[in-house]
Amino acid sequence: MERYDLLIKKALLPNGKVKDIAVKSGRFVKIGSDIEAEAGYVINASGKIALPSFANMHTHVPMSLLRGIGADLPLMDWLQKVIWPLEGEFVSPEFVKAGTELGLLEMIKSGTTLFMDMYFYEEEVGKVAKEAGIRAGLGFGILDFPTKVAKTPEEYLKRAREFAESFKGEELVFPVICPHAPYTCSPQTLKKAKELADELGLYLHIHVAETKDEVERIREEYGNTPIRYLSSIDFLSDRVLCAHMVWLDEEEMEIVKERDVKVAHCPESNLKLASGIAPVPEYIRKGIHVCLGTDGSASNDNLDMLEELSTMAKLHKGVSLDAKAIDAVTALKVATQNGFSAVGIRAGRIEEGYEADMILIDPENPHLQPLYDPVAQVVYSAQSSDIDTVICRGKVLMEKRELKTLDEERILYEAKIWGEKIRNFLDRYKG
Numbered sequence: 347m348e349r350y351d352l353l354i355k356k357a358l359l360p361n362g363k364v365k366d367i368a369v370k371s372g373r374f375v376k377i378g379s380d381i382e383a384e385a386g387y388v389i390n391a392s393g394k395i396a397l398p399s400f401a402n403m404h405t406h407v408p409m410s411l412l413r414g415i416g417a418d419l420p421l422m423d424w425l426q427k428v429i430w431p432l433e434g435e436f437v438s439p440e441f442v443k444a445g446t447e448l449g450l451l452e453m454i455k456s457g458t459t460l461f462m463d464m465y466f467y468e469e470e471v472g473k474v475a476k477e478a479g480i481r482a483g484l485g486f487g488i489l490d491f492p493t494k495v496a497k498t499p500e501e502y503l504k505r506a507r508e509f510a511e512s513f514k515g516e517e518l519v520f521p522v523i524c525p526h527a528p529y530t531c532s533p534q535t536l537k538k539a540k541e542l543a544d545e546l547g548l549y550l551h552i553h554v555a556e557t558k559d560e561v562e563r564i565r566e567e568y569g570n571t572p573i574r575y576l577s578s579i580d581f582l583s584d585r586v587l588c589a590h591m592v593w594l595d596e597e598e599m600e601i602v603k604e605r606d607v608k609v610a611h612c613p614e615s616n617l618k619l620a621s622g623i624a625p626v627p628e629y630i631r632k633g634i635h636v637c638l639g640t641d642g643s644a645s646n647d648n649l650d651m652l653e654e655l656s657t658m659a660k661l662h663k664g665v666s667l668d669a670k671a672i673d674a675v676t677a678l679k680v681a682t683q684n685g686f687s688a689v690g691i692r693a694g695r696i697e698e699g700y701e702a703d704m705i706l707i708d709p710e711n712p713h714l715q716p717l718y719d720p721v722a723q724v725v726y727s728a729q730s731s732d733i734d735t736v737i738c739r740g741k742v743l744m745e746k747r748e749l750k751t752l753d754e755e756r757i758l759y760e761a762k763i764w765g766e767k768i769r770n771f772l773d774r775y776k777g
């Protein structure tokens with residue numbers, strides 16, 4: 347008799363069919379009716395909706411400890427007056443570890459199995475991600491100005507290289523090169539970051555065209571808009587993930603399409619920081635590769651991809667007056683498959699041959715009943731607390747809402763202690 351690592355029985359698939367799902371060596375190997383086999387682990391998914399898990403394609407996970415701080419400010423005031431001074435005071439390996447644990451708790455509980463992160467002391471993020479069993483594309487943030495983690499661009503680049511070299515060849519965690527933005531990195535730094543990514547065969551991840559102010563600043567400094575400027579220094583390729591991309595003109599969209607640059611749309615952060623609304627339906631129409639991210643928890647203020655995808659789908663209908671601007675099936679694809687495939691991972695579909703990353707949603711809640719159209723109802727009315735089970739590469743990270751790899755009680759306790767320290771500092775700073 348065939349033996350599988352994991353057998354998920356009687357799950358309701360997005361196509362409306364009830365099937366068993368067999369997993370071996372981290373992949374979906376058989377999807378069929380009443381699979382009779384031995385299995386290392388069996389999950390009874392009767393009555394549950396099976397969907398691909400989410401790929402959060404732009405985060406600063408340790409910022410979970412700064413959630414709720416700096417509300418109601420635009421990006422540059424938020425960064426310069428609140429966030430960067432706080433990071434200068436608190437960022438340390440211990441802060442990053444505790445913030446990552448809190449963030450991963452939230453991400454796993456809301457169905458994410460891949461996140462793309464940019465921050466400081468990223469080796470701490472890597473260690474926690476490995477323990478948690480989640481996929482992560484991680485990069486040490488590169489800047490031109492001095493902070494407590496590095497003084498010169500050369501030092502940031504050195505740290506980025508050291509981090510990348512120490513995390514190469516891992517199963518689920520992979521290094522990425524992360525210059526922060528065109529307005530915080532000189533052309534020399536951006537070119538060196540690209541050379542480093544090319545030398546090590548890694549993706550680049552960067553903030554681009556987030557605000558109108560940024561566009562003006564880049565135009566004044568370099569005589570061009572951000573995408574034209576990045577194109578002129580040969581920074582763009584199919585291995586570049588650009589977060590935000592709110593303010594592009596038609597010609598820039600053509601450049602992005604032509605180079606197959608990946609776009610991480612972050613609608614909630616863009617709304618909260620009053621940055622604007624990226625023309626995502628137009629990107630999709632043009633065939634640009636769009637995926638979805640939350641950004642950090644101090645600009646969102648959570649890491650909940652289910653909420654993010656619902657916001658995305660509704661927001662673009664509202665601004666375009668087109669109910670089909672981003673339909674439910676497309677929204678789900680942007681939040682799942684498009685994220686994984688942007689970084690070369692064959693996941694985001696529950697199909698034989700795909701990586702076994704998936705969630706089970708419990709529809710036995712008033713806001714999901716009666717159930718007529720599982721995909722649309724998940725997109726428009728599910729809450730992350732409906733997510734019952736989360737599986738990453740065939741490993742169960744949460745079942746019946748119980749976390750299997752993280753100690754929820756300890757992590758929440760430690761986050762509250764950090765909260766006390768940061769609150770005391772803020773009180774003194776205000777006073």
Ligand SMILES: CSC[C@H]1O[C@@H](n2cnc3c(O)ncnc32)[C@H](O)[C@@H]1O
Nearest residue numbers: 406429464465466487488526553642
């Ligand atoms: C160099 S590490 C990452 C750096 O980015 C800051 N950050 C967080 N959110 C945003 C955003 O939306 N735009 C630009 N920069 C952002 C974070 O605080 C870190 O300093």
Ligand SMILES: [Zn+2]
Nearest residue numbers: 553589641642
């Ligand atoms: Zn960001």
